[in-house]
Amino acid sequence: xxxxxxxxxxxxxxxxxxxxxxxxxxxxxxxxxxxxxxxxxxxxxxxxxxxxxxxxxxxxxxxxxxxxxxxxxxxxxxxxxxxxxxxxxxxxxxxxxxxxxxxxxxxxxxxxxxxxxxxxxxxxxxxxxxxxxxxxxxxxxxxxxxxxxxxxxxxxxxxxxxxxxxxxxxxxxxxxxxxxxxxxxxxxxxxxxxxxxxxxxxxxx
Numbered sequence: 001x002x003x004x005x006x007x008x009x010x011x012x013x014x015x016x017x018x019x020x021x022x023x024x025x026x027x028x029x030x031x032x033x034x035x036x037x038x039x040x041x042x043x044x045x046x047x048x049x050x051x052x053x054x055x056x057x058x059x060x061x062x063x064x065x066x067x068x069x070x071x072x073x074x075x076x077x078x079x080x081x082x083x084x085x086x087x088x089x090x091x092x093x094x095x096x097x098x099x100x101x102x103x104x105x106x107x108x109x110x111x112x113x114x115x116x117x118x119x120x121x122x123x124x125x126x127x128x129x130x131x132x133x134x135x136x137x138x139x140x141x142x143x144x145x146x147x148x149x150x151x152x153x154x155x156x157x158x159x160x161x162x163x164x165x166x167x168x169x170x171x172x173x174x175x176x177x178x179x180x181x182x183x184x185x186x187x188x189x190x191x192x193x194x195x196x197x198x199x200x201x202x203x204x205x
Contacts, residue, residue: 029094029107030122032080036092039109039118040082044089049079051192061187064146066157069184070098079193081200088200090117093189095181101125104177108185115145116182128174137175140167146186152179 029035036044053074062068073096080092091110096103102125109117118138121129141149152164153176160168160176168175190197 035107038120044082044084046080046082049193049196050076052076053192057191060191064187065183093185095185097177097181099177106181114186115143116141118142126174128171133171137178141182149183
């Protein structure tokens with residue numbers, strides 16, 4: 001009986017560790033240095049801030065949006081803080097989204113004021129994923145705040161608003177997925193890393 005109990009505890013422990021590792025890697029940058037070079041430029045330094053996105057964070061995000069993170073995103077995640085010449089210049093974070101063509105991995109560059117600087121797809125198997133599409137979606141999202149991005153989305157969050165449809169006439173499905181990802185990224189950054197961001201802001205005042 002004791003051996004069976006030990007075995008059961010071991011199985012549970014392995015599953016917990018495996019699940020935690022999978023969640024930690026689910027929204028991770030494949031190559032932070034490469035992502036920084038693509039989304040910012042050369043000459044930047046960075047440090048990583050690891051935080052645990054909790055079930056409570058998911059519920060808080062749902063108060064801000066009509067949708068929330070999927071369960072796979074609960075767990076440890078990393079926010080990269082970028083600086084240049086000893087001055088904080090922005091953030092970098094990865095987000096993974098489910099799509100009918102598979103998992104889409106997006107690296108997001110975020111301005112200091114928590115508007116979107118830009119993005120690139122780390123992984124995307126949609127036939128719409130090409131340089132022209134990325135350029136067009138980036139042009140629309142660039143420097144937009146959370147509220148400005150929300151204006152591109154319908155009230156129920158399931159489709160583009162009239163403004164969004166005009167902005168994304170060529171690739172509406174991929175644009176919708178990317179827009180929802182941008183909103184989740186900005187919201188969860190302020191929710192899960194609020195303490196760390198407040199400290200950075202305070203030190204630079």
